[in-house]
Amino acid sequence: MAVAAPSPTSVTGRYGIVLCSRDLFLDCNRRSSSVAIDSPARRFSPLTISRRSRIVFVAKAVDSGQPSNAVIGEKSVVSDDEFTLAKVSFGSIGLVLGSALLSYGFGAYFTVFPGSEWSALMLTYGFPLAIIGMALKYAELKPVPxxxxxxxxxxxxxxxxxxxxxxxxxxxxxxxxxxxxxxxxxxxxxxxxxxxxxxxxxxxxxxxxxxxxxxxxxxxxxxxxxxxxxxxxxxxxxxxxxxxxxxxxxxxxxxxxxxxxxxxxxxxxxxxx
CATH class of the missing domain: 3.30.980 (Threonyl-tRNA Synthetase; Chain A, domain 2)
Incomplete structure (x- = not known):
């Protein structure tokens, strides 16, 4: 009993993948056999046919430029790229800055880093900054999308x-x-x-x-x-x-x-x- 060949199915993305039926695969295989394996046409052919998987990989160019506005359905979504202080986590700033001052201050105090004359000042300001940063991070409520x-x-x-x-x-x-x-x-x-x-x-x-x-x-x-x-x-x-x-x-x-x-x-x- 004859069985109808399944219709090709494609999944698009950075690389297109086309699943071909048995007849199409055999036809492509016969045509590709006439091309030498080491020839430039064979090496750079846009269709690479695997005898085992019967999957055709189609190289697809991707436009590197991304639009500023995304589209959902038929509506255009405005991207929020404007920088404001509301988008800044002061807890993260205080924690990073305080930790950096403490680390360098201890390193300078034990002469691991240069600037030992400034170690006391860095430790004096680094400790409260780190404490404030940790407190703000603990009480921080992130913005919603x-x-x-x-x-x-x-x-x-x-x-x-x-x-x-x-x-x-x-x-x-x-x-x-x-x-x-x-x-x-x-x-x-x-x-x-x-x-x-x-x-x-x-x-x-x-x-x-x-x-x-x-x-x-x-x-x-x-x-x-x-x-x-x-x-x-x-x-x-x-x-x-x-x-x-x-x-x-x-x-x-x-x-x-x-x-x-x-x-x-x-x-x-x-x-x-």
Missing amino acids: CITYSDAQQLRESCATPILKQVRSDVIRFRYGDEQHLEEALKRIFQYGLGGGIPRRSAPTLKSIREEVTEDGKYSLVLVFEAKALQLSDFEQRQAKFTSFFGPGVTAQIEKGEENIYEVRLVSNTSPS
């Missing part, structure tokens, strides 16, 4: 409310001393330990934020939470509290994402002019 679509970036200045701008600015920078991002907001909305509230250990965690435009052309800031101990109903019954806390001029919408993921969409009521 932020995805900004190009159309939302254009509407941010004109349509986003001051509170939405402040929320975005607070969660994409390093913070110190807070247990998690939006700590005060979540405490009031979910009422930790109070009647009708939730235990503090069940509090949702902000994983990322997203700036996008709704279908009716309004700016929205999406807060993506992970909550393993909560249900969609726990968020929906507090939808009005999200609206009032992040208002005025904001409407909160609750959506269920993947497993244990919940999205709170804060939509600005300001229409673009």
